[in-house]
Amino acid sequence: xxxxxxxxxxxxxxxxxxxxxxxxxxxxxxxxxxxxxxxxxxxxxxxxxxxxxxxxxxxxxxxxxxxxxxxxxxxxxxxxxxxxxxxxxxxxxxxxxxxxxxxxxxxxxxxxxxxxxxxxxxxxxxxxxxxxxxxxxxxxxxxxxxxxxxxxxxxxxxxxxxxxxxxxxxxxxxxxxxxxxxxxxxxxxxxxxxxxxxxxxxxxxxxxxxxxxxxxxxxxxxxxxxxxx
Amino acid sequence: xxxxxxxxxxxxxxxxxxxxxxxxxxxxxxxxxxxxxxxxxxxxxxxxxxxxxxxxxxxxxxxxxxxxxxxxxxxxxxxxxxxxxxxxxxxxxxxxxxxxxxxxxxxxxxxxxxxxxxxxxxxxxxxxxxxxxxxxxxxxxxxxxxxxxxxxxxxxxxxxxxxxxxxxxxxxxxx
Numbered sequence: 001x002x003x004x005x006x007x008x009x010x011x012x013x014x015x016x017x018x019x020x021x022x023x024x025x026x027x028x029x030x031x032x033x034x035x036x037x038x039x040x041x042x043x044x045x046x047x048x049x050x051x052x053x054x055x056x057x058x059x060x061x062x063x064x065x066x067x068x069x070x071x072x073x074x075x076x077x078x079x080x081x082x083x084x085x086x087x088x089x090x091x092x093x094x095x096x097x098x099x100x101x102x103x104x105x106x107x108x109x110x111x112x113x114x115x116x117x118x119x120x121x122x123x124x125x126x127x128x129x130x131x132x133x134x135x136x137x138x139x140x141x142x143x144x145x146x147x148x149x150x151x152x153x154x155x156x157x158x159x160x161x162x163x164x165x166x167x168x169x170x171x172x173x174x175x176x177x178x179x180x181x182x183x184x185x186x187x188x189x190x191x192x193x194x195x196x197x198x199x200x201x202x203x204x205x206x207x208x209x210x211x212x213x214x215x216x217x218x219x220x221x222x223x224x225x226x227x228x229x
Numbered sequence: 230x231x232x233x234x235x236x237x238x239x240x241x242x243x244x245x246x247x248x249x250x251x252x253x254x255x256x257x258x259x260x261x262x263x264x265x266x267x268x269x270x271x272x273x274x275x276x277x278x279x280x281x282x283x284x285x286x287x288x289x290x291x292x293x294x295x296x297x298x299x300x301x302x303x304x305x306x307x308x309x310x311x312x313x314x315x316x317x318x319x320x321x322x323x324x325x326x327x328x329x330x331x332x333x334x335x336x337x338x339x340x341x342x343x344x345x346x347x348x349x350x351x352x353x354x355x356x357x358x359x360x361x362x363x364x365x366x367x368x369x370x371x372x373x374x375x376x377x378x379x380x381x382x383x384x385x386x387x388x389x390x391x392x393x394x395x396x397x398x399x400x401x402x403x404x
Contacts, residue, residue, distance in 0.1 A: 052332055053331075054337075054404065055404075074243075074334050074335055074336040074337070075334060075336075076334075077332060077333060077334035077335075078334045080332075082332050086332075087332055088328055088329045088331065088332075089329075090257070090317070090319070090329070091319055091320065092319055092320065093257060097257065100253070101250065101253045101254060101257070102333060104246060104249060104250050104253065105246055105247075105250055105330075105333050105334055105335055106333075106334060107334070130320070
């Protein structure tokens with residue numbers, strides 16, 4: 001039985017204004033990829049924000065490797081590899097400079113591993129981050145995340161903007177990394193083919209509520225997408 | 230007991246990491262003037278108006294204006310100095326430092342403590358210099374030195390900038 005890496009236990013948002021999640025519960029074991037699907041505004045990015053943003057207020061428990069993330073949120077960030085448009089790096093400096101500086105604050109950042117991951121992502125470490133395309137920025141962030149050995153990778157629309165050919169390689173690299181490191185991946189996606197073929201589990205969010213959480217194969221994602229979209 | 234000791238050790242280690250991180254960030258930023266020159270200029274600003282002996286304006290009509298000037302100046306110098314640790318220059322814009330490190334494993338409390346530490350270091354260097362010059366100019370030009378000279382420097386060169394700039398640091402780090 002694989003250990004549970006990420007768990008949501010009856011998580012409901014407490015914000016008085018704006019969008020809140022409602023009674024979300026699921027457990028993601030090590031070595032698996034979970035997809036989060038749903039319409040625009042369903043709460044996919046919000047769910048990820050609940051994990052990475054220490055200011056989020058909610059009832060329930062979100063835990064990584066059995067530890068409540070609110071206990072020491074800053075230390076928990078060591079266990080999270082976050083890939084998103086929201087992630088902020090130094091735009092006027094190269095990928096290598098960013099990695100050297102931001103890597104300093106991580107417990108287990110390995111610069112050689114970062115360079116190796118950049119090669120796999122087919123990106124030069126001398127490229128200026130602000131001059132990268134969206135897809136390249138996601139790949140850079142993924143290389144940075146791999147370098148600090150997280151327990152869980154949170155990918156928010158990371159593959160949008162990636163060319164279809166590279167996307168195949170991307171998932172191959174991802175699968176290899178999580179198998180070697182006993183990590184897990186939680187990713188949001190709008191791409192039906194990706195959800196059907198690449199995810200081990202799929203959660204469907206509807207208006208902040210997890211309306212479905214199943215192993216792929218059991219869930220007819222084609223029917224879901226044709227009904228939803 | 231051991232857990233508390235471990236926690237304190239971790240917090241100390243985090244502060245050391247943050248200081249090293251700050252040095253690397255500073256080395257990448259361009260401010261027009263080199264950082265050491267900028268810091269020197271801010272120290273000069275902090276000390277300059279405190280050189281004038283309070284006897285020069287005491288009892289005169291300029292007293293209110295002088296106090297207002299001291300109030301602004303005593304906050305301006307340390308605030309300008311500390312701004313290089315609160316904001317980054319990016320594409321001609323100033324971006325809050327806390328925005329860049331939002332998703333990093335950096336404890337906001339330790340980050341604030343490090344910045345307060347820089348402020349204390351700055352004031353710790355300027356305050357004694359201001360005190361010496363205030364006393365010297367009072368003795369040279371007015372042949373008198375009162376407790377008021379010393380309290381004036383302690384308030385405008387230490388207490389006030391520490392409280393105002395310190396509070397500003399605490400609230401500007403939005404993590």
